[in-house]
Every structure is written in C-alpha cells, then in structure tokens.
Amino acid sequence: KAGVTQTPRYLIKTRGQQVTLSCSPISGHRSVSWYQQTPGQGLQFLFEYFSETQRNKGNFPGRFSGRQFSNSRSEMNVSTLELGDSALYLCASSQDGQGETQYFGPGTRLLVL
Amino acid sequence: GENVEQHPSTLSVQEGDSAVIKCTYSDSASNYFPWYKQELGKRPQLIIDIRSNVGEKKDQRIAVTLNKTAKHFSLHITETQPEDSAVYFCAASQGNSGYSTLTFGKGTMLLVSP
Numbered sequence: 001k002a003g004v005t006q007t008p009r010y011l012i013k014t015r016g017q018q019v020t021l022s023c024s025p026i027s028g029h030r031s032v033s034w035y036q037q038t039p040g041q042g043l044q045f046l047f048e049y050f051s052e053t054q055r056n057k058g059n060f061p062g063r064f065s066g067r068q069f070s071n072s073r074s075e076m077n078v079s080t081l082e083l084g085d086s087a088l089y090l091c092a093s094s095q096d097g098q099g100e101t102q103y104f105g106p107g108t109r110l111l112v113l
Numbered sequence: 114g115e116n117v118e119q120h121p122s123t124l125s126v127q128e129g130d131s132a133v134i135k136c137t138y139s140d141s142a143s144n145y146f147p148w149y150k151q152e153l154g155k156r157p158q159l160i161i162d163i164r165s166n167v168g169e170k171k172d173q174r175i176a177v178t179l180n181k182t183a184k185h186f187s188l189h190i191t192e193t194q195p196e197d198s199a200v201y202f203c204a205a206s207q208g209n210s211g212y213s214t215l216t217f218g219k220g221t222m223l224l225v226s227p
Contacts, residue, residue, distance in 0.1 A: 033214070043157075043202060043217040056214050090156065092215075101147065102215060104156040 004105035012111045018079040021108045025072050025093030032074040037088040086112045115140040119218025134221045136203035137185040143205040146186050152199045193225045
C-alpha cells in the first residue's frame with residue numbers, strides 16, 4: 001500500500017495570508033490526525049478527523065481548522081498567518097484511530113515571513 | 114489532559130553500548146505507548162509500541178518496558194549502531210476511548226559515535 005502523502009512539501013507565505021495543506025491517508029484508513037512540529041514545542045496535536053467529523057481538537061486557536069472528505073483525504077487551513085506558525089505540519093493516519101498505530105506523512109514545511 | 118515528560122533530551126553513546134530513554138505520563142487512563150524514531154529531514158517512524166496489559170516487549174535490539182503503577186515507560190536499545198542516531202519520541206494515548214490523540218514527549222536526540 002502507498003504510504004501517507006502530503007502536499008505541498010514546502011511552502012513560503014507572508015504574515016496575514018492563509019494556507020491550505022493536504023493529506024492523503026493510507027488506503028482503508030479512516031482516521032487522520034494533524035500535528036505541528038517545532039524545535040521548541042516538539043510535536044503538538046492539532047485535531048483528528050474520522051468519517052468526515054472532527055473527533056478531537058488540541059489547544060490551538062481558531063485560525064487553525066480542518067476538514068475531511070468522504071474519501072478520507074483531509075485538509076487543514078491556517079488563516080491570518082503569524083510568524084510563529086512556521087513549523088513542520090505532519091498528518092498521520094490509522095484505521096479507526098482507537099489506539100492503533102499512526103503512520104506519518106512526510107510533512108509540509110511552512111515558513112511564514 | 115495528558116502530559117508526557119521525556120529524559121534525557123540528548124544522549125551520546127559509543128557504538129556497541131546500550132541506550133535508555135525514559136518517559137513518564139500523567140493520565141492513568143492512557144493505555145497505548147508508541148515510540149517513534151525521526152531521522153533528520155524525515156517523517157517519524159514507529160519502532161515499537163506497548164499496551165497497558167503488557168509489561169515488556171522486545172524486537173531484536175529494541176525493547177520497551179512499562180510500569181503502570183509508577184506511570185513510566187522506557188526504551189532500551191542494545192548494541193547501538195551509528196544508524197541508530199536520530200531523535201526518538203515517546204507518546205501516550207487513550208486507545209479505545211473513541212478517538213486517537215497521541216501526546217508526545219519533547220524528544221531525545223541520540224548520537225552513536227563509531
């Protein structure tokens with residue numbers, strides 16, 4: 001099976017802009033989780049989607065949002081970008097998200113200038 | 114919510130030595146504990162995981178132990194090799210609770226010198 005894929009791999013934006021990142025899970029996986037990775041804070045949970053519904057949300061401002069489509073592909077959107085949003089955004093998929101192995105994508109590296 | 118502490122933040126060993134990384138968690142409801150290895154510029158890869166109904170699990174040179182009472186778990190790597198050099202993350206999750214949220218430790222940078 002193909003692994004988790006993310007597009008784009010790299011992105012440069014300026015403050016105030018918005019960005020949309022995409023994640024395609026492993027075929028058959030219905031749970032997609034998003035994480036932000038920074039050198040200072042490590043890996044932090046953003047939100048999880050299962051069957052097109054947000055099932056859990058981390059402690060991030062409302063500028064961070066996401067959605068999941070019927071084919072389990074997921075997108076996350078960050079509006080009104082701030083310098084501190086510069087990070088590696090990782091998505092991970094699992095079959096149903098209940099204590100199963102999560103497989104990570106390669107990530108999207110976002111730089112906000 | 115869950116909080117995971119990981120120590121040490123950096124660990125340098127000689128090739129052939131053993132390496133131990135320790136994590137503690139705060140939520141007694143957590144019952145799934147994976148370990149991920151992340152090489153520079155690459156995605157985190159699962160190397161081993163353990164569930165709360167097991168005290169120890171081994172896979173070749175890698176082992177994980179879990180002490181539910183003390184709420185800590187450890188990664189043991191024996192006969193380290195230069196290719197083991199990477200950042201290792203522990204995580205905790207409340208599996209079977211209807212959702213999957215991994216809370217990660219801050220990571221340990223392991224450097225294995227030849």
